[in-house]
Amino acid sequence: MWRNIASNALTLFIVVLVAAAGFVAWAKSQFTAPGPLAQAICLEVEPGSSLVSVSGDLAERGAVAHPIIFRIGADYTDRADLLKAGSFLIPEGASNDEIVEIVTRGGQSTCGTEIVYRIGVTSQVLRVQELDPATGTFETREEFDPDTPDVPELYTQLRETAGTRYRVVLAEGATSWQIAEALRHVDFLEGEIAEVPPEGMLAPSNYAVRAGADRSELLQQMQVLQQERLAEVWESRQDDLPIETPEEALILASIIEKETGVPEERRQVASVFVNRLREGIRLQTDPTVIYGITNGEGVLGRGLRRSELDAETPYNTYAIAGLPPTPIANPGLESLRAAVDPAETNYTYFVADGSGGHAFAETLAEHNENVARWRALEAERGGE
Template identity: 45%
Template sequence: MTDPTSESTPSAAPKKRRRWPWLVAALLLVLVLAGAGTAWIARQHYIQPGPLAADATLVVERGSGVQAIARQLESAGIVRRHWELLIAARLRESARRLRAGEYAFPAGISLKGALDILESGKTVVRRLTIPEGLTSAQIVELLRAETALSGEIAEVPPDGTLLPETYHFSYGDNRAELLGRMETGMRELLAQAWEKRAPDLPVATAEQAVTLASIVEKETGVAAERPKVAAVFVNRLRLGMRLQSDPTVIYALTEGKGPLDRPLTRADWKLEHPYNTYFIAGLPPGPIANPGAESIRAVLNPDNHEYLYFVADGSGGHAFAETLEEHNRNVAAWRRFQREQGQPAEEVE
């Protein structure tokens, strides 16, 4: 009979050998779980809210590399550490897709969100409003004063060639190019309005229409009055009467360089100057300002009435008259209003 222990010895060795695959598998599982955990943590860090406390804008200059952009975002408090953005940018292969420009970052934006914005190229849209009735020199000064624009303007365009309205631009856009957009806007608007003009107007060209529109623009700031004021000047031109517009006298005195720092006098009306419509008959040689679209349309489609005179009425608008006698009564009412308001009386023709 054999010893029972002789059979148990050989069977124990194989059981020991079978534990190694389990240990290897367990180790691999731990590594996989650790890697997955690290990836999950990294992913959460990538999409979690960032440190930016309030909405902010940032200008990324042309030629900035990913390192410079990352440090810029860290300095601005948009990301916690610049190297985190560097790693994320390289992992998503976006280093070459980051674009220059001015960007808006909302408060708490994530690392992912910051990279999305920088890759999108959707820069901040700025606005520059050009008021109606400015001279071209004044408009050029507005462009030169806008620090978000770049480049120089070599020449001031002639008055009446720029369209006043609100223009959209991005940081770093060229001043001369924006000025070119104003010139294009005026040409296109004038061509469309000229095609739709009323018949038998006393203006022979679109350029003359702009000249008359510039006078209307300076005479009234009330939009609803423009066709009415335009019709007064149209009536005068048809009758061969002088326009007698004070803004043309001011333009003659200042050479279009800016406002006059004093009231007009009767001596000013006698100034011998091609832009003084108290001195010359008909239209002046060119526009005295850059009129807006509504003034141009008003001149090309004026109201139908018989008024030949108008004067301020104290409400911001004007009182209109067909006869000189009626006009004189309106002038007396205007002077009475000025006295009651303690205003110095203006000379009125």
């Protein structure tokens, strides 16, 4: 009798073990397999949320089939206590494992409504935008000048809402003075800016910030990134360039940035200036002259005068040989790369071609023909 009981108990134990093993294998496959979500969604995780509430929300929205499997998997992978608050994009078909990673890794939120402050060369814009998870594109809900007295109500509401996300987007080609002034005028940042950072040393990029972030700390973050970029490109520079230091590469990159807004032209423009430096020809570039007049404090807003082109100033590259003493703007990464890796050309001239780009030439005769075409096009447009 006891032998039968023991035998039955052993059989039952084996059955339980097999069933448990089967459940574990099934649960693991459910945790890592593609999920049931048919269309991407934005998942809001409020501060203080629990894994139970998040898994329930995911189940209601069709992102997970079994909330308990979601929680068990998060616990098994030691991420159950790492839940982060934010607004996160959950892509179509995301597995439980992928969703757990998204909501526990932290960092910048990837979805929902946000306030973006874009600092450009000629203007600054505050924008309230929202990501459409279905298309993966942002839709602008409000856009306005930060100095306007007529602030949209939506912006005011978001400013008063805890957890609102903010980004500062710095465009290529703005001067350090313009950037510092723009940061002084936005209301979601705090702290004083004691002095304007060195010209050229603020990296154009996309910066996630929090409400109340310190302005000086943000500027320091921009400087660190630019220093890293400059060091990186300098290490990969071409041999025998007519620039001897990273600082000179930064100056050249700033001129390239101001001379062309066409990405494909950067290395060609760089080649013109490198060829001129090699041959001892003056750079003769208007943006440096303009910087010498404005000191980077705003836009000139008019054409250059003959007297300004003739004046011998440190930034008048019609009058001086070589590079100006400092950068004339904050160049982006691609202009930095172009400065140390110019295209192999014989170009020594370029002029606007009327399409937003430039016509390049090897000789003065070719250049004069390009200039004549450009002036004819300007005259034609002026008569329209």
